[in-house]
Amino acid sequence: MVGLAASAPASARSARPLRPPRILGRIAVPFVSFGLAVAAWYLVSTVLLAPERRFLLPPPHAVFTESLSDPATMETMLHALAVTARVAVLGLALAAILGIAIGVLMARAKVFERVVYPYAVVMQAVPVLAVVPLIGLWFGYGTTARVIVCVLIAVHPIIAMTLFGIQSVDPNLRELFILGRANRLRRLVSLELPAALPSIIASLRTAAGLSVTGAVIGDMFFAKGQPGIGTLLDTYRARLQSEDLLAALLLAALFGVAVFAIFTAAQRLTVGRWHSSGR
Template identity: 35%
Template sequence: FMALAAAVIVGVALAVLFTQSKWLEMSLLPYAVVLQVTPIVAIAPLIIIWAGDINLSLLICAWIVAFFPILSNTILGLNSADHNLVNLFQMYGASRWQTLRHLKLPAALPYFLAGLKISGGLALIGAVVAEFVAGTGGSASGLAYRILEAGYQLKIPRVFAALLMISLTGVAIFLVTSWISWLLLRRWHESALKREN
């Protein structure tokens, strides 16, 4: 949960900064893309060594995987505000802050929530992968380590039990993010309105 919360805070903050400054976006977005396309399995051992603390390294790995969908979707949403409305705001003398607050952020909300749904599952995957890597180093912590341990001992029912727990956690994350999305969009966005057909 902490990795997802950190991904939301950093992703939304950077998305707002990037849409306010194209120079900043062109300077820093390539680094975010590199983080996204580098397999977490490849960098998890380095993060575990550098962080020194297993829990911190799990948090960092989960954050890396969850961060990019929120960033990219929020940037897309902020840039997708109706240009006619942006021109109208400018015509009435609205400041950049007023345009951002009253037009661009509401326009970006559905995109952000779609990114949140994706990032919720990815954060879980990042944590599990990091736990697998940490588990091979002898640190017994979570369900991923239990899968490794049971697999080595050929205790297949335990492997399936741990897999089921991880899957149920992923489903719970998806249901919670879907509920949040429905709650925030139900009154005004086309995707959440009930149709009478």
């Protein structure tokens, strides 16, 4: 009887249907989603739009044959994308330095938080498009203005999440460091910043996408210097080059997805082993 009882669960487990590996599900879902998006694109372009209005949304194969497969067009787009990428990376780096520094100072000094945080909220609430003319007037219409737009868009989540992460440190651990006579710098480096790291990494992942958006917006409004992908988008729109417009838009979207994926991987590498946000 004991042997039968012991073998019953084993036979029941063997009779259960085998579940596909989790990694297959993660791979299949994006492919299915991509297929549905392409199918919806074809539906709108070939069925819902009249032939004389089809230039507004050419089908995917037309975008590939007329734009993406043209070496000269792709060279122009990739060069412009590289310009936008440099601006986005520089803007994100400056936003990270400023955001983390301001967040730490706000967590350390309540007076500084009361003085600075309202301005950070106002800066986030005001549409960046309303500030763009002033940025061009003050800083010119070149690369500097584009970087400033990226910083203005990306810095607020870094400030907010750095402040939140430091303020969320376990009070018992703070007391332990104080009892150990650790000075303020030691507590910051050894306790508060490591504890706030998941929040900081999450804010950088959000800010990375915002920085790409800011770089594209800066390209559209500040045309001096090397043209970025946003400059090409504005040019193709004005010329009604729908295939090139959609191709440039796809490249910009792929770049944004790549940046988001890089910071997602960085989050898993840095905090994935000990924090749920990186798993």
